[in-house]
Amino acid sequence: MLLGQEAVLELLCCPVSGVSLEPLDTNVLVAYSTDGTHEYDVVDSYPVLIRFENSILDKSDIQRLSSTVHRQSYGGVFSVAKRLACPPSHVTKGNVELLLDTLLSQQNSARVLIVGGGTVGCGMEPFYTDPRIELVSFDIYASPSVQFLADAHNIPLVSESFDAVIIQAVLEHVLRPEEVVAEAYRVLKIDGLVYAETPFLQHVHEGPYDFKRYTESGHRYLFRCFSLIKSGASAGAGTQLLWALDGFFCGLFRSKIIGKFIKLCLCWLQYFDRLIPEAYNVDAASGVYFLGRKTREAIKDLSIVEYYKGAQR
Template sequence: MFKSKMKRTAKRISRRPLNAMLAEFVRAIPEGSRVLNIGSGGEVMDVIKKAMRPHVQIVSTDIDPARKPDVVDDITDTKIDPESFDYIICAEVMEHVNEPFKAAENIHNILRHGGKAFVSTPFQFPLHDAPYDYFRYTEFGLKNIFNRFRVAEVRPRGTWGSAILLLVLRSLWFGDRRIDAAVHLMILWNLPLILILRPLLGTTKTPYLCSGFVCNLEK
């Protein structure tokens, strides 16, 4: 039960800045737009629906038909028509794509001229959905992959303090008593320093130590 609680806490800390940045992007989408959501369901879709304006068409795709997308499609070999969407959302998907350059090319092709895309990827995150977990991207890797876009802003999500906290929490997932004991000792030993640095930990962001990245792209 303790480890399950730590997992939920870690996910909440990691997703809070992502959800805020996604909601900011979605709220700016004007009515009458056509939006493609690539492979993102669950909590991500909840954020999208809550922030979306009325009279916006959302089409969801996924490679897995069991997830019941509107269209079953592989973004690396897409059947979606070129320049058919005004906005694209691809949240926490690129790490599972085995041909990221092809996926980026197709995202670019699907967007209409002047269209915008929101792409998020984890950075410090444990192996998940094995064996379909292929990559962790740096800021520079993402800019390279999406180099065809006219605007490619890459922002770190979360602070370096939250990134350190996530590393500590996620180290408790391994189920090794020696690791658990070492982590607990480390927390107790560093607790006074963490409390002293708390104001700084809560505001400083750096691409060198963060939970993930968000790309704001424009064609």
């Protein structure tokens, strides 16, 4: 469940200096450090903790608390259609269950951070409803599912304060994913867990805020400072084909509506993911996932070649 704002404030720190924040008044937080004083606005109870001089984010947009990307809301028949076209992922469901079981097997509660939690992610509902989870969430826009605004390249939270970090459908939207993963590593406790889902073969989404893609092996190497618990394709070749057809017909007819209509008509293609062997899904995945544990020793470069899990042996 979402942690209360007072408890969250105790975990916050300056994204520039890393020192603790103090309230200057009801609308400003301040950090006093050897390199100077840093002030951050609190807008409608949301602390805005972003180093704008080191970010692609525009201060005026962020301080309006709105998303820089239009996010469509669905209701009625459109909600049903969206659920048919993009049903809950059985892979994510299983991974979330494993993550929760691992977190709570030896302790009664766990503190979890969701990076990019402005919208509740696919399969992430248990973290918001389980009373044993102390949940902290942030994004670059305000919503009921976040407690503050921040840039994931500079997470304004004290080091070694979380049992788990979740990064779902975020790393494709940051300029320097290695820095984001390093920040996740920093805020995790010793032996803390990370779970990430990232696209591989998907067309551009969220327009100018889409930058990266990863093969399954490349994704593993990105998390090389974590020991492997589980990894693979979060969505396989069938889902990838559905994405491709959506993009193809959208471009052919210059119409997003037609692309989505075709995607809805052919949504059954994604169920072939379950019939295709994992090794082939890995090579043609729509998206990949990684679940791992913080470790002191990074994997060696040579081992990533041996790690390959696809069908092209």
